[in-house]
Structure formats: C-alpha cells, structure tokens
Amino acid sequence: MIAALICVVSLVVFFQFFVCYCRLVIAASRRSELSERVREITGIAGRTVPAEDFERLLQFVNLCPERGADGARIRAVGTYYNLLRSVERVARRMTPPAVTWIERERQNCSYFAAVNLDRRMSYSRGVFGQRAEGGV
C-alpha cells in the first residue's frame, strides 16, 4: 500500500518537475533572437514559430554536430512536445480552452528547436572554420 502511494506521488512529482524543467529551458531560449541564416533556411518570418514545425526543425538540429551536452535538453523538450501533443488530443474533446495554452507551449517548443538549430549551426561553422585555418 505504501509502495503504491509512493509510486503515485513520485510519478506526479516527477511530471511536475519535468514540466517545470522543460518550461524553464524553453523560456530561456525565448530571450535569443533567431539569426537571418536560420530564418532563411527554415522559412521562419516572425517571433512565433508554427507548432507543427517542431519535428522538421528537430531533423535539422540532428543533422548538425552536438554542441556540449545540449542533446539531453533537446531530447527532454522533444519528450515534452510529444506529451503536449498527446494531451492536446484529449483536451480537444474534454477542455477546449486548454488547447490554446497547449498550442502556445508547442509553439515555444518549436522556437526552442529553432534557437538550438541556430546555436549548433554557429558552432559547426566555428569548428569548420578552425579546421580550415589549421589546414591552411
């Protein structure tokens, strides 16, 4: 009985911590402006990135070499995005007002992916630039 209680409570707390962590990581990325280069490649115009673009942007991110330990954060936000998408399907039927909030969160996830793509691209250019200089 106690084990079941611990399991349920820990699971709830786990999701709460996980959501807070992801929202914090995403909020930090909102401060960054996207470069013209990334806007050109991805076709993003304003400060809002369509929620559906997340997976496409993630594919771009995965094409670039990893920068430090950012892979774990990107995977965490990817899980958060999938979680939101699943919740959205349920919310559409049960609580339609929540859909707006979920949609905004998913847009923020997409913006996070775009910022990380920008960072990884800058990092790759730096690495290749150094190699080219070394080769010369």
Added chain:
Amino acid sequence: MLGPVNYLFWVGSFLLEVYIVVSSFFRKEFLRYFSFNLYMLSVALVNCGQYYCIRKFGFSSMSYAYFFYYTEFLLVLLMFGVIIQLYYEVFRERRVNWHITGATLVLILATGIFSYVVVRQNETRLTTRFVLVLNQNLHFVALAFTYVLWGVMAKLRQTRTRLVQLVLALGISYSGTAVTFALRNLFPAVPMNALRLLPPLFGTWLPLAWAYTFTMVPEGARLEISPAVAGER
C-alpha cells in the same frame, strides 16, 4: 547480463561525474560546491565498485545486489548533504543559517535514528527486499525535501538560474528513482529486465544535467521568469 546500452550509460555517467569534480576544481569552485563534488566523487567510486562486483561475482549474484542497495543507501545519505547545501543557498540572503543548521542536525539525527531502529528490528532478516524498502523510503524522503525546497524557491521567487536548474534536475532524478524503487517493491515478480534501463537512465540524467548547468550557466545568471511562473499555466 548487461547489454551494451547499460555499459554505455555506465561509462557515460562515470565520465560526467569525474568531469563535474575536475571542472569544478579548475573553476576554483570545488569548496564552494563541496557537497556536490563529494557526492559525484562517491558515485564515481561506487560505479567502479559495482563494475568490480559484476566482473568478480556476476550481475545476478547476491554480492552485487547487496553492494548495489547498500551503496545506494549511503549515496542517499550523502545526497542529503547536497539538499542541505541547496537550502543554504536559497536562504543565503535571508540570514536564517542558524535555523537551517538546527533543522539539518535534526534531519540527520532523525534519519540516523530511523535507519538504526529499522536495521535493528530487521537484524535477523536483512534481505534484499528489506534494503529495497529502506532505499525506496529514503529516496522518497529526499524527494519530499527537494519538493519542499522547490516550493520555497517558487515562493521566494528565486531567479538564480544555476540554482533553479540544479534543484529541478535533482527533483527529476529523485522522483524517477523513487518510482523505480516503488515499482520494484510493488511488483517483485516482474523480471528485472523490464526496469533495468530506468536506474542507469536516471543515474546518467543527474550528472548530465549538472555538468551542463555548471559548465554553461554562469554563477550570476538570472532568470527573467521565476520558477513559480515556470510552473504557472
């Protein structure tokens, strides 16, 4: 037997733990984050011990099981030191260090007495299941302290990015581990294989998240939003 994925997690987490200690030494933050470094160093040593046990006695041996659960128990106690330091950090500007010291002493004493009483009562049946229950309870207590700390941070609108990320990463790791122990305790008949990947996953998550935080987030960095806002809808 352990698969390549397990070994990958194992080696990865070991390297990250060593990295955290060495990098903090080079950043001259070793003493500032002493409890973190002590914990990471201990986890790295326990990893080496576990590897030795597996090589010598095998993964399914009782020797390895006892080593795993008892060292896990010791690591939780060390983790209390980390949580206490985090409480100090949160209340640093409020000058309530004396209260934290008092509460810390009570906490350590209570944990010690509780563990002693439980171990004494179960002296004749110190089985793996008993150690599993003890670990599950201690992880849950640590999780409760982390959760309270998070609540306090939200209430005080703490905006130190490094501190917030350290606490959140700890909360994720502890809640995940508590769930794993509780599931093992709830379903002892379920083969270990089903839950085998969870402990290394959460074991790698913590050093990974901390390594990122210590390396990428400067000491003075502040959040534009408070943790309370991060949890708001």
